[in-house]
Amino acid sequence: MKRFLGFVKKEFLHIFRDYRTMIILFGIPAAQILLFGFVVRTDLENARIAFLDLSRDEVTLKLSDKICSSGFFSRGEYLTSYKDVDQVLRGSKIKAVVIFEEDFSTKLTGEGKAAISIITDGSEPNMATLTTNYITAIINDFNRDLAGTAANGVLLVQPEVSMFYNPSLKSQFMFVPGVITLIMILICALMTSITITREKEFGTMEVLLVSPLKPIQIILGKVLPYFILSFIDVILILLLSWLVFGLPVKGSLALLLAESMLYILMSLSLGILISTVARTMQQAIFISLVGMMLPTILLSGFIFPIENMPKVYGWISSILPPRYFIVIIKNIMIKGTGFLYVWKETLILVMFTFAFIGLAIRNFKIRLQ
């Protein structure tokens, strides 16, 4: 045991002395969270809207005020003619132009309907869809108010839409679980495979194997520090997203941490497996980055929904462990569900872990002979 502890201490020294490792361990997770949280957003905040109000009456003013005070939009220029529409959109500061037709209020009260057109910048399809949806929602709301107050109001069937679990549609809700998933596979798989292949490359692995340390102690000693530090990372990311973005963990925190440990364990065994295949650090980096990072970002459901993928990609995604962890962590963090809802995914992760460890042991034995 004393032998083992001395070895673990050495591994910690390696980590703390190498500023690159420290950056990957603590800098990248923090940067990723802040980056994804603040920059990469799929929700709206203060998108500038221009108005072309051809009637300028009480109703159009009220409606444009309502749009601008929603918190999603800020008021841009007031245009005077159709010619300007194209011009402001080209400037690309304005995300959408809302046009009220002439005699808007008269038509609305007289004929019971009036036209509004929303023109968006199609070169940014995401933004365009979002703005249209949000503005439409606001107008619908306005309609409802109008129908309710009007004396001769017609009773309409009004759909009431509400978003469960993430009522304000915050995009951080989507990214934080994804970032945890991504970072853990990065740190665990990449870093362990690097640290083990480094010993191989420098020849120290041979000396360790000849020493009284058992192979299992060597491997455990190498991954234990990463297990501890990764776990600290999970806590750090959760704290950060709670303090900065106000993102709570709805479900059981203990369950979430336990599942994270399982996922870290799975990633570490994957790292060990990679290190039995890779001969050099470069190979290890290549396998981890190209083999794990890219598929995780693209195919795990982190950004793009798996349901929308062509079938083949869906199949590929089902052999990617991060895919299951994303389901687990989203369920616990955002929906607040218990173990009953994620036991299948948990079981799959356990199976992945055993498979990776088994393969790694087999490879290791072949190499030793």
Added chain:
Amino acid sequence: MIRNTVISVHNLVKKFGKFIANDHLNFEVYEGEIFGFLGANGAGKTTAIRILSGLSAPTSGEVIVAGFNAKKQPEKIKKSIGYMCQKFSLYEDLTVRENIMLYGGIYGMSKKEIRERTKSLLVRLHYEAYGDRLIASLPLGLRQKLAFSVAVLHEPRIVFLDEPTGGVDPITRRQFWEMIYETAARGITVFVTTHYMDEAEYCDRVSIMSEGRIVALDTPAGLKDQYHSESVEEVFIKITRPGKN
């Protein structure tokens, strides 16, 4: 004089599939001896060393190292030997003291013991000033000497040196061999493989391997007599490439 045998090998065979890496090796190494292990690349030296140090099991034959059977008790062998290979020059991002602490700990030495040995080791090498320097900041020669000292820190019965002087300048090589002599004089058996034929002359006995077999084993002087040669290098060439002479 009857000398204690620390390594005895009888009919050692190691096969990898159909390939025979070690073909019926027989030899003994005595306590306090400097035993040279020569051979071209691929002659089977590394395979033999791996078996002797408990890293891999022999296919057949009996191998006893430091009183333990290599097939059945490799863990016990590992505790009683030291090992240093060409690439090994300690962990660069740790200090001299930390490296010594690590290996001392791995070999089960107490902290007090390690501290005392570290001190006497640094004094002996005139490295007192280097104790807290990172290995990365030391020149290669120093590192190799230090690596050797660390390999024998726990006073093993045998130390295996796998091409220990590769890439080292002649002066350091010389100093290195002085350290080997000192170590052997303390009763630690030195088992060394090398490419440098002049180094073979420094050994008490030399074995030459070719194509998986030991083709010659004697003192350097005996070998030169037997093959009518001026140097071990000449002997080596005559043995391993008989057709060209």
